Amino acid sequence: MIPKASAIGQLSPWILPAAMTLVLISFLAAIFLGIVGIPARDVLSALSGNGSQEARSIILDIRLPRIVTGILAGVQFALAGLLLQTITRNPLADPSLMGVSQGATLTVTMFLLFTVYLANPDSHSVNELPIAWLPAAGMVGGMIAGGIIYLLAFRLDLSPLRITLCGIAVGAVLHAVAIGLIAGWGSARIEIILEWISGSLYARTWDHALFLLPFTVVGLATLPLIYRPMVLLRFDATVARSFGLSYRRQFSLVLLVSCALAASAVGAVGPIVFVGLIVPHLARFVAGRHFRLVLPLTVVLGAIIVTLGDLIGRLAGGAEEVPIGVVTALMGVPVLLVLLRKVS
Amino acid sequence: MPLSCSQLSVNYGRRRALHGFSLAMGKGEIRALIGPNGSGKSTALQALAGLIKPSEGRADIEGMAVASMSRKAIAKKLAFLPQQPSAPDEMTIAQLVRQGRFPHVGLFRSYDQKDEQAIEWALESTGLAGLADRTLQELSGGERQRAWISAALAQEAGILLLDEPTSFLDIGYQVEVLDLVHRLSRERGVTIVMAIHDINQAIAISDRISLLEKGELRFDGDPRELAKSGLIEKAFRVKGTFVEVGPGKPPHFDVDLLKLLDPGAQIPGGEA
Numbered sequence: 001m002i003p004k005a006s007a008i009g010q011l012s013p014w015i016l017p018a019a020m021t022l023v024l025i026s027f028l029a030a031i032f033l034g035i036v037g038i039p040a041r042d043v044l045s046a047l048s049g050n051g052s053q054e055a056r057s058i059i060l061d062i063r064l065p066r067i068v069t070g071i072l073a074g075v076q077f078a079l080a081g082l083l084l085q086t087i088t089r090n091p092l093a094d095p096s097l098m099g100v101s102q103g104a105t106l107t108v109t110m111f112l113l114f115t116v117y118l119a120n121p122d123s124h125s126v127n128e129l130p131i132a133w134l135p136a137a138g139m140v141g142g143m144i145a146g147g148i149i150y151l152l153a154f155r156l157d158l159s160p161l162r163i164t165l166c167g168i169a170v171g172a173v174l175h176a177v178a179i180g181l182i183a184g185w186g187s188a189r190i191e192i193i194l195e196w197i198s199g200s201l202y203a204r205t206w207d208h209a210l211f212l213l214p215f216t217v218v219g220l221a222t223l224p225l226i227y228r229p230m231v232l233l234r235f236d237a238t239v240a241r242s243f244g245l246s247y248r249r250q251f252s253l254v255l256l257v258s259c260a261l262a263a264s265a266v267g268a269v270g271p272i273v274f275v276g277l278i279v280p281h282l283a284r285f286v287a288g289r290h291f292r293l294v295l296p297l298t299v300v301l302g303a304i305i306v307t308l309g310d311l312i313g314r315l316a317g318g319a320e321e322v323p324i325g326v327v328t329a330l331m332g333v334p335v336l337l338v339l340l341r342k343v344s
Numbered sequence: 345m346p347l348s349c350s351q352l353s354v355n356y357g358r359r360r361a362l363h364g365f366s367l368a369m370g371k372g373e374i375r376a377l378i379g380p381n382g383s384g385k386s387t388a389l390q391a392l393a394g395l396i397k398p399s400e401g402r403a404d405i406e407g408m409a410v411a412s413m414s415r416k417a418i419a420k421k422l423a424f425l426p427q428q429p430s431a432p433d434e435m436t437i438a439q440l441v442r443q444g445r446f447p448h449v450g451l452f453r454s455y456d457q458k459d460e461q462a463i464e465w466a467l468e469s470t471g472l473a474g475l476a477d478r479t480l481q482e483l484s485g486g487e488r489q490r491a492w493i494s495a496a497l498a499q500e501a502g503i504l505l506l507d508e509p510t511s512f513l514d515i516g517y518q519v520e521v522l523d524l525v526h527r528l529s530r531e532r533g534v535t536i537v538m539a540i541h542d543i544n545q546a547i548a549i550s551d552r553i554s555l556l557e558k559g560e561l562r563f564d565g566d567p568r569e570l571a572k573s574g575l576i577e578k579a580f581r582v583k584g585t586f587v588e589v590g591p592g593k594p595p596h597f598d599v600d601l602l603k604l605l606d607p608g609a610q611i612p613g614g615e616a
Binding site for chain 1: 390393395414418429430439449451452479495499
């Protein structure tokens, strides 16, 4: 599936168009395929606003918003991973490194616990859960966790190693507290949390897509602004500063962008493990030495992986679909192992 | 004056790495910075480049305080090559050298003909024009060092600070680097300060020498005066003599080794 590195030299002008075509194909496949078999003709008429009520509702209210939310989240996770891996010079960095996933998990748990428990102490009612607020709650937690780690590392000169160590320590604490809360909490509501933690696109609506859209747009819009600093941030601070980079300012800006991208995406769809870790490696592998292609490829591959991963989860699980987070984790491990072997 | 500093002091925690260091560079001058390991050479260079904040004193580029300049403004006037810099392995020479233009192009401006010419000149001056598309991991130690020098040259700065640019190079590449330094100074008027370990090379290449010991300046002046002063032997804790090797050539520092003083000594257990 992945062309050999030597062949890529001649293929480079075709890489991006090919990847874009793949986005379109996976997008169409995700619309046309699903656990409810709808004939292609009915799908098309539903898309144009005609057709049966049932087909329209499945395509326009269930599949499309879910796919769009997935694409936006996939782009954001992948970009956040690339930015973090670049500035921390740590190939294993992903949004969980900055405590973003763990912070979001904790606030989502606390949010459900307090709002629901205070409003209705009956632990078996799940009907009135304020799930519309979950993305915002998760995002706030993710940003706070990222902020704490930034401040800790800032006092230690923002060295990449310090950031990594602070991130692991703070993330572990937040995760432990969240798990403790969930374990002590019990009850029927745990399902919502479990589904969210595993990273899922189930029942995502246009509201989720609209929540993510401004983050995706602003994130993509900052890319031209941070492209050259990102190349320089791959060097030691001394070298980058000698080349004229205001290291601290640019490092902080890129970190802020990646935390905002990751935290909003985690809030909307839960921590989809491995997308932020795998996609940048995949992009670097496909791009070879054309490192200008890494950034656009990361964006495009992020969209593809999440769309296809979700499609596989939907089709494989039958009525009980497999959450996308589980699919990407299972698919991600072998991909990572193969990439690591090829690289070394 | 392109570059100067007065009474620079730098502390690392409670350790004083540099104490009251002063320097005044003329345009196109080559200055060698010598001294034992840990004597403050790197610290002095980094303080001159504005990379570390001095606790006392100030450095100036063309009369302007380095502390008041942005990184970009500094990088236009001064290029600094640290000891053993590291870069991503998959980066090519051309990509590395392009980064030297960052202070000129900034965040948005596209590379124009002048930038491309500077890059080409930097590659040619270091003999790397034919290797531009090689990645750094494919290079020998000497080629990698020249790639970094090339990136610093692409900045087209009037001041060049080099921290031990010849370490880890074989004698052939060492001479190449020193010749390049000489050419830059004489043909382009580049002002150069370099930390260097080899005392004979320092004396041969430099117009003036600064000798540091334990963070303090012990000597500042003509290399031949330094040779006569006896300060080298004291600072480096060695015995040796400066010998004249020929007319028009700098004196050569000849160190005494125990072996040479006692040629009759046997390998222990060598003859049973």
